[in-house]
Amino acid sequence: MIRVLLADDEPLLRAGARLLLNQAGDIDVVAEASDGAEAIDAVRRVPVDVVLMDIRMPRVDGLAAVEELGRIAPGVRVIMLTTFGDEAYVARALRAGAAGFLLKDTDPAQLIQAVRAAATGDAVLSPRIAKQVIDRFRDTDAGSADIAAKARLKLGVLTAREREVLMLVGQGLGNAEIAGHLRVSSGTVKIHVSRVLAKLGCANRVQAAILAHDAGVLRD
Template structure:
């Protein structure tokens, strides 16, 4: 059972999101919050597998709450849920350690897929958000050349098996899928992923995947 905390300052939105999550027998909403500070406190109390956070909330907003949750409860994956798709929000959310970014206007199935993906250790961006990230990565040849050189230098610190794991992370695979692909136990894959994130000096799988893309380890179709 995937245990979820839901935070949004609008009661009707919470009710709608809760109804979508309840449609999946494998997901349970264990707590709800109306602001970021309450979300942090309830995460510490309930230790959910996933925290689904609205970005704009009174007091502590969802972005600040995401950063605090990742700092204090690193085993809780964070999904940002919002009506806003500006690049600044995406960049900050991913920089603060969020593993997923979904739009409230998206297909309800994206929410279920996103919660399941991040609970399994993968990353999930809604298709509209993913297209914006890829577009950003594909612009500015001079800037991209600098990023490519930096990314390849970072990959030089990885062992061959770590490069294999990173390539599969870059393709969006969860730990269980990587384990099957490489014929490893899932615990070993988790250790490899943690080591890769530490060596690359990044906070989450999305940031690692971007480095893999910039270095040419995976392509945009991955």
């Protein structure tokens, strides 16, 4: 059973998410919090596998909370819940160890899938958020004329299958979705992703996605 903590200052949203997740069969919402401070306290008191964390909350926001959780509970996977336009916060949360980002209007089935993916160590990134992150990182490096050439050179170490996996990672897909596209097992995809990250020297999937974007291998 995957133990989940819901952290959001909107009681209605928490109630809806709790009802949805508890119906999944393999997910149990074990605690709720209305701000980051309550979330931190709850993780100290209750065993938790995955936290769904709103970014904008009173008192202690989600960004400060994920940074603290990274120190006191590094094994807990945190998925940030965000609204479109919050991309300025993404880099900070990634550095703090967030497992991914979902928009609040995410399809219910995708939310359940994201919790399961995070619990198994997979990263979760909404495709729209993935594009925002990539565009933002690109903006910071706009002065380098040879970015694309360097990125393509790096990708030269990948096999054809690994390049295909990288392209799908860059589109914000999780391992299960990539497995469906390629008609292989999720375990096989996980191995491919690990090899891609290692070969490219990337710390996480977002960095790999940025590199793929720089190299021009992503589809619009």
